Amino acid sequence: MPKSPVEVINALNAFEPYSSGLSIDEIREKYGLDRVVKLASNENPLGLSPLAEEAMRRECSLAFRYVQSGTPRLVRAVAEACRVPEQTVVLGNGSDEVIDLLIRARCKSGVDNIVVNNPCFSIYCSQAKFCGVETRRVPLKPDFSFDWGALLRAVDGNTSLVFVTTPDNPTGYCPPVTEVEAFARALPGGVLLVVDEAYMAFAEDVAPYSLLPRRHEFPNVAFIRTFSKLHGLAGARLGYGIMPEPLAQKICGARLPFSVNCLVEAGALAALQDVDFVRASLDTVREGREYLTTLLCGLGCTVPDSLANFIMFRLPESATVTAPELFERLLRRGLIIRPLKSYGLSEWLRVSIGSHDENRLFIKLLQEELEL
Ligand SMILES: *Cc1c(COP(=O)(O)O)cnc(C)c1O
8 A cells, every 4th residue: 555645656756857848938038038939849930731720720619529539530531641551540649649658558567678769759768667667778879870789689578669760859860761671670579669750751752761651561660650740730739650450459449538639630630631831841841951951060060961850960179168058048049949968968959940030040149159
């Protein structure tokens, strides 16, 4: 019996809360600024699809009703968009929820473990910890590529999930699909490989990087995708997993019935139709990525190639400020980027690709702070 009515399971003690990008309101208030630009959370620089916004507005008057359990219309639309069977789709309140469901559905507390890259998206580790599941962290190679051999060696008889992020966050690195494929084939029978493709849509061409089009060859692979980035619905919360049918069906049968709300259902159905918005978002991100990479390199920064809607950079050796100092200075001037200390990369910063004006502002402020 617990000793007190407010005692929690051991896993919840000494929990580090999710360290998210700072919010615009927070910074506006703290520094008394009129305008704050946020390039910290990889949000869509164009906002959200106008069709999705209109659809959500219309749906508002129905917000008093429960959605149809499991939102089958949206499941069908996502399945169609991804060209996969409906029975393989698991929707979630953000892909965060899908990650959480996968861990809870697959891992036995105190017995099983998961294997991840270090650094990686922190939700894999935090939800494993919540569930009393050990996380085995495998360092990236010095050039931020994946150490597949070490990942494989970290897998043991109690490993139930391996998470990889392609393109990776926060580095932007994306392994060729041949490597992912070879790794999936090399994994022992009981392990599910979860490939988080939150940023895959931003790659110039998906075929050289994504295993999803050939998922039927890989009964041990699940994929994660999201409406948060390309479709601009981060605050409305919708992500999805595409996974082997028996697993998807077991999860769908047991999960909470209403975690995808009626507003985001309407918004996402419209967003999937909004090809103009998707096109414009991709163009903005790809152009901005090239622009920022070129200008940052021109300023002497180190910028690994990124296939995502953000880039990571390190200041030149000659810089008179450190990465955390630069972050603070930009903050005071109303520009939020992401320091990477929580990823164990304290010399590095991450900036989301913004609109052209936002990108130019970032470069201008950076130049001024570096006194170049
Ligand atoms: C942004 C992101 C997601 C998406 O999270 P949502 O819960 O869908 O908003 C998933 N994985 C990674 C690695 C991300 O960076």
